[in-house]
Amino acid sequence: MSNKMWGGRFTERPDAIMEEINVSIDVDRHLYAQDIAASKAHAAMLAAQGIITASDAKNIGKGLDTILSEIGEGAFDFKRALEDIHMNVESRLSELIGPAAGRLHTARSRNDQVATDFRLYVRDTIDQTDAALAAFQHALAARALEHAATVMPGFTHLQTAQPVTFGHHLLAYVEMAARDRGRFADARKRLNESPLGAAALAGTSFPIDRAATAKALGFDRPMANSLDAVSDRDFVLETLSAASIAAVHMSRFAEEIVIWTSPLVGLVRLSDKFTTGSSIMPQKRNPDAAELVRAKTGRVIGALNGLLIVMKGLPLAYQKDMQEDKQGAMEAFSALSLAIRAMTGMVLDLVPDEARMKAAAGEGYATATDLADWLVRTLKMPFRDAHHVTGRIVALASKQDVALHELTLKAMQEVEPRITGDALRVLSVEASVKSRTSYGGTAPKNVFSQAKAWLKRLEKERKLG
Numbered sequence: 001m002s003n004k005m006w007g008g009r010f011t012e013r014p015d016a017i018m019e020e021i022n023v024s025i026d027v028d029r030h031l032y033a034q035d036i037a038a039s040k041a042h043a044a045m046l047a048a049q050g051i052i053t054a055s056d057a058k059n060i061g062k063g064l065d066t067i068l069s070e071i072g073e074g075a076f077d078f079k080r081a082l083e084d085i086h087m088n089v090e091s092r093l094s095e096l097i098g099p100a101a102g103r104l105h106t107a108r109s110r111n112d113q114v115a116t117d118f119r120l121y122v123r124d125t126i127d128q129t130d131a132a133l134a135a136f137q138h139a140l141a142a143r144a145l146e147h148a149a150t151v152m153p154g155f156t157h158l159q160t161a162q163p164v165t166f167g168h169h170l171l172a173y174v175e176m177a178a179r180d181r182g183r184f185a186d187a188r189k190r191l192n193e194s195p196l197g198a199a200a201l202a203g204t205s206f207p208i209d210r211a212a213t214a215k216a217l218g219f220d221r222p223m224a225n226s227l228d229a230v231s232d233r234d235f236v237l238e239t240l241s242a243a244s245i246a247a248v249h250m251s252r253f254a255e256e257i258v259i260w261t262s263p264l265v266g267l268v269r270l271s272d273k274f275t276t277g278s279s280i281m282p283q284k285r286n287p288d289a290a291e292l293v294r295a296k297t298g299r300v301i302g303a304l305n306g307l308l309i310v311m312k313g314l315p316l317a318y319q320k321d322m323q324e325d326k327q328g329a330m331e332a333f334s335a336l337s338l339a340i341r342a343m344t345g346m347v348l349d350l351v352p353d354e355a356r357m358k359a360a361a362g363e364g365y366a367t368a369t370d371l372a373d374w375l376v377r378t379l380k381m382p383f384r385d386a387h388h389v390t391g392r393i394v395a396l397a398s399k400q401d402v403a404l405h406e407l408t409l410k411a412m413q414e415v416e417p418r419i420t421g422d423a424l425r426v427l428s429v430e431a432s433v434k435s436r437t438s439y440g441g442t443a444p445k446n447v448f449s450q451a452k453a454w455l456k457r458l459e460k461e462r463k464l465g
């Protein structure tokens with residue numbers, strides 16, 4: 001038998017391989033809630049416009065509610081022969097309510113249907129991702145407040161550069177997550193137009209009300225061009241771009257956790273909750289969660305690349321290629337969600353080794369810039385000269401194998417006779433971070449007020465949301 005949903009002109013069954021390549025139910029079944037919501041909105045609009053009767057619309061709505069709970073309870077029999085979620089739902093609807101089910105598909109096509117469903121799905125994903133990022137920010141800001149004055153080495157080129165505070169370092173990720181949230185919010189704004197009613201590609205001759213269905217589904221307005229409505233997948237690409245950048249941020253942080261927890265570095269410790277052991281080396285505490293976050297980024301970027309390649313060169317309007325838009329995107333969104341949640345867990349779990357951090361902050365002559373700045377400030381030396389003088393003092397300390405603050409004043413004065421005991425005070429790591437009070441700088445006082453401000457903002461947002 002040919003396909004009962006579209007097989008009118010077909011006399012033969014599809015080849016088994018045809019069915020296998022065509023079927024999408026294993027992926028698009030995840031759109032069931034959105035598919036049913038869109039169908040309900042469509043049926044109600046058809047009745048309001050006098051295109052179907054109110055009693056048919058009522059039965060359709062009731063039947064769709066039944067299907068929604070059947071699927072929710074795992075009691076729905078998804079049939080591969082029915083290809084996709086749209087036809088599975090419609091076929092079940094006709095079992096439940098009879099011929100009226102066949103009126104639901106008036107003035108629409110699977111092309112506008114799938115575009116609508118997936119927009120709704122991506123919109124839900126954006127909202128969930130935003131909430132996860134907000135929780136990540138909250139965890140970071142809380143730990144930053146706790147560690148506003150905890151000194152750690154700041155790095156450039158992964159070489160000890162200048163002392164910073166651990167709180168300041170954590171707040172950097174709060175800022176990154178804020179931009180990620182902004183990108184998702186932007187994508188959401190552009191995404192939030194309804195394709196429903198574009199039908200197959202050209203619109204319809206029925207007197208539909210696209211503004212009504214758009215409104216019922218929480219869209220801002222209907223999409224203005226029916227060809228665009230069924231063939232646009234920018235909304236997925238844009239969301240995957242935002243997801244890729246967010247995943248890159250997660251991977252950078254994950255990499256830092258891997259580095260910090262290495263026994264060679266030892267700045268941070270994760271508890272048993274976020275580490276695993278080795279089956280052969282009893283001493284190991286592996287940061288697997290962080291490593292997996294680092295790796296999941298590959299999936300997200302892969303999905304973006306994959307879909308860009310699917311869409312590249314596709315002529316208007318709908319092409320079946322576009323059925324391949326969902327699987328990678330869905331996997332990418334869930335990988336990102338898991339990565340954000342795992343990072344949030346690690347942020348709350350990690351314990352910095354404050355003594356080790358402080359000692360490491362002082363290694364590698366990290367306060368050399370503070371000495372140069374002292375020479376500029378106190379002796380009015382041009383910075384370039386101060387840099388040179390400090391370089392010679394660092395070389396001296398290195399030769400004697402001591403830290404900068406361990407050099408005697410006399411030794412320093414051999415390089416620059418005008419240096420006084422006052423200069424020694426700027427060489428401690430605490431004095432160094434404390435002096436960095438410029439806007440956005442690492443001074444504990446700055447970090448404290450930034451962390452407080454973030455917590456306040458996030459808590460206010462939580463109450464409103």
Ligand code: ARG
Pocket residue numbers: 024028084110111114318320322323324
């Ligand atoms: N399963 C299809 C997809 O995901 C639904 C749209 C099918 N449209 C069609 N004309 N065959 O793209």
